[in-house]
Structures are given as C-alpha cells and as structure tokens.
Amino acid sequence: MAEENQRRRGYRAGLGGEMLAEFLGTFVLILLGCASVAVAVAGLPGSGRQSDAFGPANWLIVAWGWGFAVVFGVYVAGGVSGAHINPAVTLAFAVRRAFPWVKVVPYVVSQVVGAFLAAALVYSVYSWAIDAFNAKAGLARDQSLDTFAIFATFPAKYFDGSWWGPLLDQIVGTAILVLLIFALTDTRNTAPAANLGPFLIGLAVTVIGMTFGPNAGYAINPARDFGPRLWTFISGWGDIALPGTYQWFSAYFWIPIVGPLIGGVIGAVVYDLFIGQVVAARAAPPETGRVNKDAS
Numbered sequence: 001m002a003e004e005n006q007r008r009r010g011y012r013a014g015l016g017g018e019m020l021a022e023f024l025g026t027f028v029l030i031l032l033g034c035a036s037v038a039v040a041v042a043g044l045p046g047s048g049r050q051s052d053a054f055g056p057a058n059w060l061i062v063a064w065g066w067g068f069a070v071v072f073g074v075y076v077a078g079g080v081s082g083a084h085i086n087p088a089v090t091l092a093f094a095v096r097r098a099f100p101w102v103k104v105v106p107y108v109v110s111q112v113v114g115a116f117l118a119a120a121l122v123y124s125v126y127s128w129a130i131d132a133f134n135a136k137a138g139l140a141r142d143q144s145l146d147t148f149a150i151f152a153t154f155p156a157k158y159f160d161g162s163w164w165g166p167l168l169d170q171i172v173g174t175a176i177l178v179l180l181i182f183a184l185t186d187t188r189n190t191a192p193a194a195n196l197g198p199f200l201i202g203l204a205v206t207v208i209g210m211t212f213g214p215n216a217g218y219a220i221n222p223a224r225d226f227g228p229r230l231w232t233f234i235s236g237w238g239d240i241a242l243p244g245t246y247q248w249f250s251a252y253f254w255i256p257i258v259g260p261l262i263g264g265v266i267g268a269v270v271y272d273l274f275i276g277q278v279v280a281a282r283a284a285p286p287e288t289g290r291v292n293k294d295a296s
Contacts, residue, residue, distance in 0.1 A: 018080060033070075037149065040058040040061040041149065045133070071202030074198035078198060086260075087107070087261065091265060092268040108223065153225050154246065155217075159249070169259070170255060173218050174267065184200050219259075219260065225256035
C-alpha cells in the first residue's frame with residue numbers, strides 16, 4: 001500500500017501533474033473566453049437583457065473576456081506547470097532552451113484536449129441561444145459564421161481570400177504576446193512582484209485584441225483555435241470549421257496553428273536578442289583581469 005501511494009504521488013509530482021495543470025488551465029481559458037463571445041454574439045441579443053444593439057462595444061466584451069480568461073487560466077496552472085496554456089508559448093520556451101523538448105508534445109496534447117472539452121461545455125450551456133440566433137437569422141448551423149465565431153476564428157472580409165494577411169497577423173500578434181510574457185516573467189528585468197504576472201499577461205492579451213483582433217480574431221494560440229474548431233466540426237458547422245471554408249476564405253484552419261507557432265519563436269528570439277542577452281551580460285561577473293568601471 002505504501003508503495004502504491006508513493007507511485008501515485010510520483011505521477012502527480014512529475015509530468016503527469018503538469019499535464020493535468022495544463023489541461024485545467026487551458027480549460028478555464030477557453031471556457032471563459034468562448035463564453036464571453038457567446039454573450040456578445042447570442043447571449044445578450046437573445047436574452048431580452050439588451051434593449052439596443054451594442055455594436056462595436058460588443059468587441060470590448062470579447063477583448064476583456066479573453067483577457068480575464070487568460071488571467072485566471074494562468075493563476076490556476078501557474079504554480080504547477082508554468083501555465084503555458086498555449087502551444088506557441090510551449091514551443092517558444094523549448095526553442096529558448098528553457099523547457100525540455102520531451103515535454104512539448106504532452107503539454108500540447110493537454111492544451112488541445114482542455115480547449116476541446118471547454119468548447120463542448122460552452123456549447124452545452126449556450127446551445128439554446130445559438131439555435132435561437134440561427135433561427136432568427138434563417139440560417140442552418142453550417143451556414144452560420146457568427147455562431148461559429150463563438151468558438152474559433154476566421155479572417156476579416158477585407159483580406160478577400162488571401163492567406164498572407166491573416167498569417168502575418170497571427171505571426172505578429174503571437175510574437176508580441178510571447179515577447180511580453182518573457183518580459184513579464186524575467187526576474188532579471190522588471191518582472192512584476194506579488195504574483196501580478198498573470199494579471200498583466202491577461203492585459204497583454206486584452207491589448208492585442210484591441211489592436212490586432214479584427215484582422216483574424218486574434219487566436220494567437222493553436223490550442224485555443226483548433227480544440228474548439230474540432231468541436232464545432234463535430235457539432236455541425238461543417239466546412240466553416242474544417243477545412244475552414246466560407247464565402248471569402250478557404251482551407252483556413254492551418255493559419256491559426258502555423259502563424260502562432262512561427263510568431264512565438266520570433267517573439268522569443270527578439271526578446272532574447274534585444275533584452276535577454278543584455279540583462280544576462282550585465283548580471284555576469286566582470287572578466288578576470290578587467291577593471292570594473294562602474295566601481296571607479
């Protein structure tokens with residue numbers, strides 16, 4: 001019995017426990033984030049609690065909803081797994097040699113599964129609102145881009161079928177996110193104290209949504225997009241979900257996966273090149289035989 005208890009503790013103390021944390025942290029992220037979009041798209045308009053259309057103000061619900069979703073997802077998992085809750089962040093840390101490559105796939109799998117199940121729960125709660133929205137619009141589910149957008153992303157109409165614009169948007173948005181995460185967690189720099197890091201990382205996601213969000217829905221996280229996208233495909237959104245085809249875009253599903261992975265690596269490289277290596281050099285002891293000018 002003692003040996004059995006020791007094995008159980010070992011599982012939770014090792015990679016298995018980290019996978020559970022990544023699963024739950026990502027679950028919280030997607031649950032709150034997708035639910036905030038459900039409120040803006042179908043919940044408030046169909047509930048009788050919104051007398052007039054909010055218009056652009058609905059984007060604030062989405063931006064702040066996703067920002068706080070990140071905050072609480074990071075608080076849930078941060079002490080166990082580091083709360084990557086994003087394959088782009090996991091890859092960036094691995095490329096930076098700050099995270100073991102052997103853990104990358106288990107982390108990513110946990111993140112995607114957490115995102116998938118969270119989307120399923122959001123759908124379960126908001127299915128009545130979604131069906132009412134589609135009925136009022138006279139649309140079948142596999143024709144309803146608005147309700148699909150509760151769960152996953154798509155490019156703005158002005159890209160007119162181009163994949164380069166949305167891909168660039170995802171690269172830039174994720175590079176900014178990862179760069180800011182590294183800045184906010186680098187204790188050699190000006191990292192926040194008193195466990196404020198998760199809150200400020202959430203604010204980083206909020207500002208990315210307010211500055212780059214309309215281009216392609218600011219997925220900036222492959223698990224955040226693919227997990228819910230897979231759920232919508234199973235639940236009847238058809239080609240809009242996979243391969244990601246609608247009136248002005250086609251085969252879009254890969255862009256919120258590839259773009260963030262590229263952007264995450266770029267963000268890591270840029271931070272280390274411009275800041276990380278500088279603070280490391282300044283923290284290093286002076287070379288033997290050289291005069292420390294700062295001491296003179």
